Amino acid sequence: MTDKGIYEDFSLVRRRAKAAFFAVGLLCAFALIVYWKIQILDYRKFESLALANRTRDIVLPAPRAILTDRTGTVVLADNRAAFKASFLRDNTRDESASIRRIAALLGLGEDVVATRVEKYKIWPRFRPIVVKDNLSFEEVARIEARKNDLPELIVEAEPRRIYPHATLASHALGYLQEADVNDLKTHPDSIRAGDMVGKMGIEGEYNERIAGREGKLVEIVDSLGRSQGELERTEPQPGQRLALTLDFELQAKAEEILAGREGAVVVLDPVTGDVLALASYPNYNPNKFINRFTPEEWQDLARNPDNPLLDRALQGLYSPGSLFKPVMGLAALATGAVGSDTIYFCGGVVDIYGAPRHCWNEAGHGALNLRDAIRYSCNIYFYQLGRRIPIDTIARYAGLMGLGRKTGIDIPGEKDGLVPSTEWKKTVRREDWYPGETISVAIGQGPLQTTPIQIAAMTARLANRGTAVRPHLLMGESGAVEDDAASSIPGGAFDQVIEGMWRSVNGGGTGAAAQVEGFQVCGKTGSTQTISRETAERIADGAKIKKTHSWFTGFAPRTNPRVVVTVLVEYGGGGGATAAPLAGQLFEFFKQKHDRPRATSGN
């Protein structure tokens, strides 16, 4: 303690003040280090965050490719400008209040909007969630009028898919639906949630080509998400216009003759593999799917017992029945089981392996060779072949003719069909093959299963005398196929079978109804039992189920064939009575169209 007169000693408090100042100095140094870390060391990170903060990417959807028929003139799928209402969560503070107001304005249920928002809630808040599309002009006006007090509801333009001919070629074209989880997984780069993507048909198979490349608009935005101008813009690139192999008139005709029945029609160019017509009935209107918000209509279609979504031409599995007889004939001739003039006697019924086997003609066809057996579709003749050719040989020739596997047509969903063999029976049914089963297979029954497109492709091979083609729907696709029955089956065998098919149509055979004056149609009918003969006898008359499926497949003209027609009518009755005349109409239509002086281009 020093005494300095009137002055007190403040050294203690001054020391304390100095200590406090020292602490302040340390904290200032610490602050400087913190700012060094953020501004110098972490600069890159924050720079990119700042950039993301002030820009917003807006997707400019690309219009889907226009799809046309084979001439390039008839448009089958087009785009129209349409408007959708979207909820921009960035522009609101109270989401549930916004949902209420949006629902009221658009006349939607609150739960509908809420479900919608819930579904996409993981999206960044600046990404608009579509709440209603295909707005009417009145709705657009109503939303625009409320722009100021409802900034979270915006109108976006988007090209909308439209199918001008509605149901025409619906199964071939396919349809669009909002992308599902699977789409997002398989195409993480090109498809995003909320996109409309092609499902089934051409739209599905060629989705990437059709979809084009979307454009991007980078906008500068302020903290309220309001645009402050464009930073960059990449224009969308529409998908390239695609021509399908479909012949518009033939397609329309095919659907016209099918209308009211359940069945399928395939018309092929046997040389190129071009699918000229591909019809399945009942069909659907793909325009209905372009709406994101009417799942009910989808449910209706999916639950419809007639199953309009099923493409019967590709996905329907049917016994080939008598259509298999030409294949049996080829197998018999190629293996030498019979010669061209080997004759069997048909007495209407024959006893094989201790069981009576019937011909469809109970009176019997008498003595006939292979050509006439095909002409009259005699069962007994083929039962005899079935006794002489082992099942695995039959299976090999069926395989050579393209049965039992996909044709490789360029739209998804095609079924394999089935050609049985001893190995198949062992692995799938875990039983041995009984020779009696071969007898059923010989007339196209038993476990055999085919699709109409497969039958058409098989018929094209027959017409080409062994040269296979791959059916396809996109113009310019190659129809060439590697495997080739021509080298395994002698040409003479084809000649015999084709002669039989020609007689079937032009010689008073079962296919007579398909005859076209001056067109040399060669064909084969089929009537396949959908239930066993015994069951049919037990149940009451008139039941639809008792009727057979009605088949016809054929080509014309006999030399240098230009067209293959395959018709299937479910529960249509006899092939000669139902399917053959329909095929005849198509042959007639084709002939007339192509005999006309060529005013327009096309083949």
Added chain:
Amino acid sequence: MIDRAQLREIDWVLVALMVINTLAGVLLIYSASSDSGGGHAWRQLAFMAVCLAVFFLTISIDYKTWMTFAPYIYVLFLLFMAGLLLFGRSVAGSRSWLRIASLGGQPSEIAKIVVLLLLARVYSEYRASYVSTGMIGLTLSLVGAPVGLILLQPDFGTAMCFLPILFGALFLAGLKKKTVAFFLIGAVVLGAAGWVFFLKDYQKKRIEVMINPSNDPRGAGYHVLQSRIAIGSGGFAGKGFLKGTQSGLKFLPARHTDFIFAVLGEDFGFLGITAVLGLYFAMLARMFRSVGKSRDRAGIYIVFLAASVISFQFLVNVLMIVGLLPITGIPIPLLSYGGSSLLATYFALGLVVNVKMRRFANV
């Protein structure tokens, strides 16, 4: 009251630092409000003119006189704030804004300086090496009364600004280790109790968010994240005056008040931060060193408490906008926009200069 000799003793360096920092603030406020024509900056400039007048008024009256009046002003303030609580209008969720002739005035800011003066008076004759329990109780109640009223408004940030005054005074008077331990335990208990019973949900959320700001980027963590982005993206040299995108596009909240330092970081980068931090530190150093230039104990307390409260606000703000402390709404004296904050700061600095210039006077 003022003579020529004292006039010569005015710490013009400190005055210059004060003015320079204020002008730096005006510049930043201009950048922060450039989209609205820089209106806030011009108003801040006008405030500054008024505050300079107040500053010279402050130094022209002996700090002893100010101390004499302190208790009366203190009581007036308590009554005034109690009245405000009962009748005040709510501005921005808080009642601390009193609207007088369209100028917003925040009495709590001035109350800080009044409490400072009051404590200086209380401790002017306190000579013990360590503060007694009685003095602690007295100090706590003197600070506690206005703080309680301010918390009721509720204005957590302003209430916090009384802490450096309270603990500054106790620290200067001498705290024993035992007492410090007692305060620490008390703070933990009170903090826990406050968390459970007192803090509003939004305040709790702010503290939670401080721990993890990216948890809720659009909600409470938004402010911290946006301010960090603004500062970090400024980099070494900054984006340039008025070129800050985060501020310019309004991603930064309250950017002319609580987040003015983030505007600085974005526009002028680490260089700007270093420069302003240096200027500010120079000012604080000048204030702390003035502790030694006081003729009496009261003066020491005034200078030290003024330096403490300004240091505290500066450091808390600078660390809070980078997410190291919870966002509590504490502006930076001189730099942040706001008339009453500026007024209180000029008043405080005026007292410091006042004490220093009268160090040779014999009264």
